[in-house]
Amino acid sequence: MMEFLKNERKQILYSIMLGLSGGLVGIALFGLSGYMISLSFFDPPFFVIILIIAVIKLFGMMKGAFKYIERLLSHEATFQLIGRLRLDYFRSTIRTGRNTHSVKFIQKLNQYFEQVENYYIRIIYPYIVAVLISLLLMVLSVYFGMAFVALTGGIALILLFAIPKVFESRMSQALEAREATDDDLYRRLYHFIHDYTDLWVTKKAEKEKARLSPDMKSIRKNEDKVAMYEAAMQFIAQLVQIAAIILIILMLHEDTPLWVPMVMLIALSYFDLVMPVMNPASQYRRVRTAVSELETDVPQADAVEDYPEVTAIQAADLNFRYPNASLDVLKDISVTFRKGEKHAIIGSSGSGKTTLIERIIHADPAVTIYNGGEETDHPALRADASIMPQQLDFYNATVMDNITLFGHVDRSQAEVGADLEALGMAHYAPQTAIEFTGRLSGGEQKRLHFIRMLAEDKPWWIMDEPTARLDDRLKQKIWDRILSKPTLIISTHDLSRLESFDFIHYMEQGRIIESGPYEELMQQKGAVYQAVQRFKDFL
Structure with a gap:
């Protein structure tokens, strides 16, 4: 997929760097909050509490600034990319005999571009950022021992790879079935609207209207199935989070109990970063199909036939x-x-x-x-x-x-x-x-x-x-x-x-x-x- 990023590599690279910086600052912010909770047990001097609060506020401002610039650059790169893909694709397809006046062709094409757009905005740099932060947390967890390294790596594998992979084919099948039904419903609706006068005169309008109901129910059924898969992913991820928190408490409460609040808040911050990536990652197969369609290369000979x-x-x-x-x-x-x-x-x-x-x-x-x-x-x-x-x-x-x-x-x-x-x-x-x-x-x-x-x-x-x-x-x-x-x-x-x-x-x-x-x-x-x-x- 990255071969498309010809003119946008700099913006994407900066987006990844800013996303990584913002993610680390966010984790540090939560970590400091947890550290302050632990520190309060020892009744520290007041100026130390003020200093930590000031640093937390500073980190919050830094995180917001990083996030804003990151979104600005990533969206700019994405829209430049989509514009170039759109232009190249239309220049190619216009040279063919394909019916570009078809409403369904335009609708399908817009769906492809929307999928590619969502892929780059919601997956490429957020996913890379999530992986890099996972690797950095694994390095930092060496301080607590190899058991923590294994725990951190296991959680990253489950949330970033295993869960999206398990649901990828199911999501793809449900969405493809929804689109197939949508195509059939479109043809029925076109006939119903276009020929409504004759249907009404012949008293068949209500009968034809009733024939639309199964397709509409099928679309809703597939949409409900997609929503169910998304909810299932979130539920499994929540179970993984709960299990991780319990393991953290069990691993720290005897030897270093004062570290528990900080490590727990760091884990929660990491989960907030990773969770939004799972659902888009599960639709990778569909995005590849869309990109394959947009990569269609029309020989120049077709243009001069x-x-x-x-x-x-x-x-x-x-x-x-x-x-x-x-x-x-x-x-x-x-x-x-x-x-x-x-x-x-x-x-x-x-x-x-x-x-x-x-x-x-x-x-x-x-x-x-x-x-x-x-x-x-x-x-x-x-x-x-x-x-x-x-x-x-x-x-x-x-x-x-x-x-x-x-x-x-x-x-x-x-x-x-x-x-x-x-x-x-x-x-x-x-x-x-x-x-x-x-x-x-x-x-x-x-x-x-x-x-x-x-x-x-x-x-x-x-x-x-x-x-x-x-x-x-x-x-x-x-x-x-x-x-x-x-x-x-x-x-x-x-x-x-x-x-x-x-x-x-x-x-x-x-x-x-x-x-x-x-x-x-x-x-x-x-x-x-x-x-x-x-x-x-x-x-």
């Missing part, structure tokens, strides 16, 4: 049902999108528009990609199309990194700055750091993703609700830029620009019930005509 041009996308008899669902979301969809054509997919909420876009994006077996008259592989579409899915992905990085996908897309800071200003986001500069989970509003996410598509400048644009959550002024700006592109597949509730599309497809309950040019459909006065009239009345 030349995919054929996409000239058409055809869905033939496309049917789709979400896993564990009882209803088809898409039914007998047959439609062809050709290069140079603008297609709008419209319909009420829950009609299947978003799912159709997703099946095109995610390489459904019923969707064929063409280069001329020849079929080609789905990665060609990703190379030739800019995509705005329903769930947008941004990273805790700068605006520039998010728009250029960490340098993968060629766009200058001046161009990004101009795009931001044109779309009412001049309050962001290219180097502004953003946090996707807390800073970006829905409209800002749409606009930043749109700027990313402008930077990619690919011939195909596939977009799901591109103007949702935007005001009228921004909608017009976005539509003007969108409609300047020659090839479009757009799912939208905004019907203000339908006349600018070559083909309109109206979906209802998972089917395309009307399809054709705008003027022709308006003359038929069918579903599209009625939808346009309702939209105008709403305005």
